Amino acid sequence: xxxxxxxxxxxxxxxxxxxxxxxxxxxxxxxxxxxxxxxxxxxxxxxxxxxxxxxxxxxxxxxxxxxxxxxxxxxxxxxxxxxxxxxxxxxxxxxxxxxxxxxxxxxxxxxxxxxxxxxxxxxxxxxxxxxxxxxxxxxxxxxxxxxxxxxxxxxxxxxxxxxxxxxxxxxxxxxxxxxxxxxxxxxxxxxxxxxxxxxxxxxxxxxxxxxxxxxxxxxxxxxxxxxxxxxxxxxxxxxxxxxxxxxxxxxxxxxxxxxxxxxxxxxxxxxxxxxxxxxxxxxxxxxxxxxxxxxxxxxx
Ligand SMILES: [Zn+2]
Numbered sequence: 001x002x003x004x005x006x007x008x009x010x011x012x013x014x015x016x017x018x019x020x021x022x023x024x025x026x027x028x029x030x031x032x033x034x035x036x037x038x039x040x041x042x043x044x045x046x047x048x049x050x051x052x053x054x055x056x057x058x059x060x061x062x063x064x065x066x067x068x069x070x071x072x073x074x075x076x077x078x079x080x081x082x083x084x085x086x087x088x089x090x091x092x093x094x095x096x097x098x099x100x101x102x103x104x105x106x107x108x109x110x111x112x113x114x115x116x117x118x119x120x121x122x123x124x125x126x127x128x129x130x131x132x133x134x135x136x137x138x139x140x141x142x143x144x145x146x147x148x149x150x151x152x153x154x155x156x157x158x159x160x161x162x163x164x165x166x167x168x169x170x171x172x173x174x175x176x177x178x179x180x181x182x183x184x185x186x187x188x189x190x191x192x193x194x195x196x197x198x199x200x201x202x203x204x205x206x207x208x209x210x211x212x213x214x215x216x217x218x219x220x221x222x223x224x225x226x227x228x229x230x231x232x233x234x235x236x237x238x239x240x241x242x243x244x245x246x247x248x249x250x251x252x253x254x255x256x257x258x259x260x261x262x263x264x265x266x267x268x269x270x271x272x273x274x275x276x277x278x279x280x281x282x283x284x285x286x287x288x289x290x291x292x293x294x295x296x297x298x299x300x
Contacts (some may be wrong), residue, residue, distance in 0.1 A: 018238025067094025
């Protein structure tokens with residue numbers, strides 16, 4: 001086991017992965033104000049929306065508007081989910097620093113999520129990746145269900161590697177590996193990283209945990225021992241997954257920050273500003289978010 005990293009970079013995916021699964025409509029103005037709060041919290045990367053067909057994800061149907069109205073902090077990378085060339089066109093118009101393409105390591109989850117087989121998904125993503133790179137954008141390849149699939153059960157690391165190879169061949173800059181249903185345990189993280197780190201440097205790998213079974217913090221700890229220092233999270237633990245029944249939200253940014261501060265790992269994030277942004281969206285959603293750290297502060 002290696003030692004822990006001295007710096008960890010968290011990507012706040014709450015405005016996308018979080019809100020896409022919340023039933024309460026957040027107005028464009030509230031989204032913009034909230035993203036602006038996140039932009040000044042020290043977070044270095046924010047996924048601000050998704051340019052999928054608005055009919056598929058009504059909660060994010062104002063992606064173009066949001067992209068045009070947020071105040072850009074030059075120290076922050078603003079990315080968005082982009083499913084196809086049409087989505088990329090809108091995203092470029094609204095302004096992005098990074099484009100995230102997505103697919104699943106599980107055939108069935110890929111079918112349910114994007115209505116295509118894995119084989120048929122590659123050419124679609126390839127076009128987006130090539131065009132986004134030509135436009136000078138950073139491209140991240142999200143791979144869902146890299147550990148467990150709600151339909152197929154355990155996914156073998158070799159299957160994940162095959163998808164990684166295809167996306168890297170198409171030109172993605174890095175890979176975000178998703179525990180979409182939040183059921184993985186640390187040994188699964190070890191098995192996947194043991195394989196992938198033989199092929200890719202740690203700089204290329206991001207881990208994306210949902211916290212359905214409360215394992216995300218243990219899994220992050222495990223990944224950090226492999227040198228992984230980039231993680232996706234949502235403030236307060238917002239979210240879920242519409243195509244993964246029973247899945248809970250992402251690991252809470254606040255909880256990860258509590259862990260990292262306790263371990264003496266630098267993130268550059270101002271905890272107070274992060275909490276304010278968490279309380280802001282919690283009030284707008286009119287519900288208590290799952291983050292333990294956020295709840296603790298609220299009751300303190
Ligand atoms: Zn997710």
